[in-house]
Amino acid sequence: MKTYKIACIPGDGIGKEVVPAGQEVLQALAVASSRFTFDFESFGWGGDWYRAHGEMMPKNGLDALRNKDAILFGSAGDPDIPDHITLWGLRLKICQGFDQYANVRPTRILPGIESPLKRCTRDDLNWVIVRENSEGEYSGVGGRAHQGHPIEVATDVCMMTRVGVERIMRFAFRLAQSRPRKLLTVVTKSNAQRHAMVMWDEIALQISKEFPDVTWDKILVDACTDRMVNRPASLDTLVATNLHADVLSDLAAALAGSLGIAPTGNIDPERRYPSMFEPIHGSAFDIMGKGLANPIGTFWSCVMLLEHVGETEAAQTLMAAIERVTANPALHTGDLGGRATTVQVTQAVCAAVSR
């Protein structure tokens, strides 16, 4: 029997509620399949760890994760700690430390869930956003000088490398090729950003030659928001820079009904390091500790985790269970206009995978 070693990092806020829920569902799947098991190890890193130790995770924390098959992450963010510290001290430290350069964000309108778009059917919106996850606007290159003086300066350099752009383009073309429509949209801003984004466009054209069966087009990021709202069916797979995709993926999640549902995988496609799966919703302090968080984003992230480790059948079972549960409005949490609790949704999905 195969055992998967999974690191669980609930982090902050509702991460502490949805990650244990994800573990429960994975456990239920393992029991139902009787072909594999999970060996979970939880790490209490995040805001509380910072208060106790002055850092979001231990200096050698990556070593504890290195030999895992995957990481299940909740969220990082604390009302009392600046956001750039919580982000760079934990989530980005893992993403960059393990060179998880492809961030994959599928979006669909699940059964029972309504899109705020009047004319959009479930068939119209079926996207995967590929987010460059290692450089660009999040490269961390920059600095501040003369703080507090009128001549104070601050820079955040959007750094793009040929290697970085080639590998994310290749990943995106390959993913588009694996989907039925074989359609890729390259998001850019090369009208305004005349160096890095021009190279981005050139490399897109270059890599496209390796994938003659993929139809692709290019769109400016601002125009892309309009296209997502007004012509959703014209899109399938999208590739965008770190910041552009960050913004577009929240729009995508909202158009599909709720941020509470959207999953993501921070992937090292070369599998040198473990990949990390997480809901995209963040720590949501306003509802934390109340049992109201929507665990569906975490469960869908668990589907991606299962696909990544090669348990395709279990991934399909879990996705079908999720869709059975979302189809029932009595099992919708507050973000979907319902009154169900995290526990109720979790129990329903566990029951559905055990059937």
Ligand code: IPM
């Ligand atoms: C996301 C999030 C993060 C990001 C935040 C929490 C820093 O919004 O995963 O999309 O911007 O990368």
Ligand code: MG
């Ligand atoms: Mg975001």
